[in-house]
Amino acid sequence: MVAVRTDQPQLTNNNGKDKSLESWIWDAACSIRGAKNAPKYKDYILPLIFTKRLCDVFDDELNRIAAEVGSRKKAFQLARADHKLVRFYLPLVPDDPEQPVWSVIRKLADKIGEGVTTHMRAIARENPLLQGIIDRVDFNATTHGQRDLDDDRLSNLIEAISTKRLGLDDVEADIIGKSYEYLIRKFAEGGGQSAGEFYTPPEVGTIMSRVLQPEPGMEIYDPTCGSGGLLVKCEIAMEENAQGKKRSVAPLNLFGQEFTPETWAMANMNMIIHDMEGQIEIGDTFKNPKFRSKGRLRTFDRVVANPMWNQDWFTEADYDNDELDRFPAGAGFPGKSSADWGWVQHIHASLNANGRAAVVLDTGAVSRGSGNAGTNKEKTVRQWFVDHDLIESVLSLPENLFYNTTAPGIVLFLNKAKPQTRQGKVLLVNASQVFEKGDPKNFIPDVGIQRIADTLIGWSEAEKLSRIVDHAELKKNDYNISPSRYIHTSDAETYRPIAEIVEELAVIEKEARETDRALQTILKQMGVGA
Numbered sequence: 001m002v003a004v005r006t007d008q009p010q011l012t013n014n015n016g017k018d019k020s021l022e023s024w025i026w027d028a029a030c031s032i033r034g035a036k037n038a039p040k041y042k043d044y045i046l047p048l049i050f051t052k053r054l055c056d057v058f059d060d061e062l063n064r065i066a067a068e069v070g071s072r073k074k075a076f077q078l079a080r081a082d083h084k085l086v087r088f089y090l091p092l093v094p095d096d097p098e099q100p101v102w103s104v105i106r107k108l109a110d111k112i113g114e115g116v117t118t119h120m121r122a123i124a125r126e127n128p129l130l131q132g133i134i135d136r137v138d139f140n141a142t143t144h145g146q147r148d149l150d151d152d153r154l155s156n157l158i159e160a161i162s163t164k165r166l167g168l169d170d171v172e173a174d175i176i177g178k179s180y181e182y183l184i185r186k187f188a189e190g191g192g193q194s195a196g197e198f199y200t201p202p203e204v205g206t207i208m209s210r211v212l213q214p215e216p217g218m219e220i221y222d223p224t225c226g227s228g229g230l231l232v233k234c235e236i237a238m239e240e241n242a243q244g245k246k247r248s249v250a251p252l253n254l255f256g257q258e259f260t261p262e263t264w265a266m267a268n269m270n271m272i273i274h275d276m277e278g279q280i281e282i283g284d285t286f287k288n289p290k291f292r293s294k295g296r297l298r299t300f301d302r303v304v305a306n307p308m309w310n311q312d313w314f315t316e317a318d319y320d321n322d323e324l325d326r327f328p329a330g331a332g333f334p335g336k337s338s339a340d341w342g343w344v345q346h347i348h349a350s351l352n353a354n355g356r357a358a359v360v361l362d363t364g365a366v367s368r369g370s371g372n373a374g375t376n377k378e379k380t381v382r383q384w385f386v387d388h389d390l391i392e393s394v395l396s397l398p399e400n401l402f403y404n405t406t407a408p409g410i411v412l413f414l415n416k417a418k419p420q421t422r423q424g425k426v427l428l429v430n431a432s433q434v435f436e437k438g439d440p441k442n443f444i445p446d447v448g449i450q451r452i453a454d455t456l457i458g459w460s461e462a463e464k465l466s467r468i469v470d471h472a473e474l475k476k477n478d479y480n481i482s483p484s485r486y487i488h489t490s491d492a493e494t495y496r497p498i499a500e501i502v503e504e505l506a507v508i509e510k511e512a513r514e515t516d517r518a519l520q521t522i523l524k525q526m527g528v529g530a
Contacts, residue, residue, distance in 0.1 A: 173275030225256030
């Protein structure tokens, strides 16, 4: 694994004179049908830009070999004979070996979609690591006899991508990586509800990774990794902490699982283009977690996650039938209307004895059921985590950060080995006002990111921002651990966000309907009211 470099590169070959790499990469994406339609074509655009990077790096490696053996023609022959000479061997050979490897794709003039698909599949056959990643898209696909992406638009995209060189000397791994993530973010802006499936706002990931303070060589896991952004953030945070020693420290060992095949491919491309190596598995983590050891869950030093909020398709049987001891007695099934605390239990079970985690949840997850008459399954699980002193901090985020909702969200920080000075207490941070207005979404500025991270790392109290609350007070408030319950951010009376209240009411109404249906079924079986 090669660690990310965070020093600023110098772009060469006039690559940086006209516009930033981020602007260029977005303009290239928009060359198909404009900014409004670009997100619809992300599954075509991302693999092509990724392949352009592969081609240009392969050219650099061929040039290095050619300098030793005398010609590019001989370099091609040597690379073909021994693939270990290069990181990824590309079976694309120009008629003139002095021409760039990318020119094989750029010069396609007839049946372009078919040609691109053929070349992508050939690259994947030669590189098992890329199989299922760059060869999953058919650039010649049709729907009802109509090409999904016709050759004219595909040609425009290829030509737009061809205007910048993306080799090792042109742009370093962290810069192309940031630009690639910028492109993913732009797709998220136009992706509506689906955006939350693959993208976490970068400032949220930065706070999570800085607070977890990953150390060289640690094993980091994301059970719902999306496009891999949270894992990338952890590597960057570790590199930043290493400072001048960063080139000599061991990189992080990154692990992730993703359910959606297209997003799984995106995560793998994101890792490679950042010059990181991670093991990203595909599949349903909740029902079939892939990382196991001796019949049990594999455990990690750090876990980061942003699972889809309020998943309602897992049943009590899914919890009861678990064979991996993820759902302990006293916790377990949190109710069918939201699997948020089911994910927290999976994450807790994935931590080693000294492990720490940061997980993004719906705001209601920290307060639902508190103050209500009777029992509430979600509150019962939350109480289990408080009583077992596993919750170190809770961070309330500002509204309208996430791309698939205006709801604010929270970050729950777990620590299986809390220092003695922090035991029996929880740090609550209300950062709901730490943001700037943006279009289309709000964002946390750099100074806000640093302030929030420093507060969480230092476990410090600040007026209208943070407060350390002991377990006795949490119990008195019926295990409501929402920072807004304890920290008011203005002099006037503070009200809960409308979006949070509406969302919580919807969950309560859904639970009531489910209970009513269950009661009607029982009564019918008893012959009452039939």
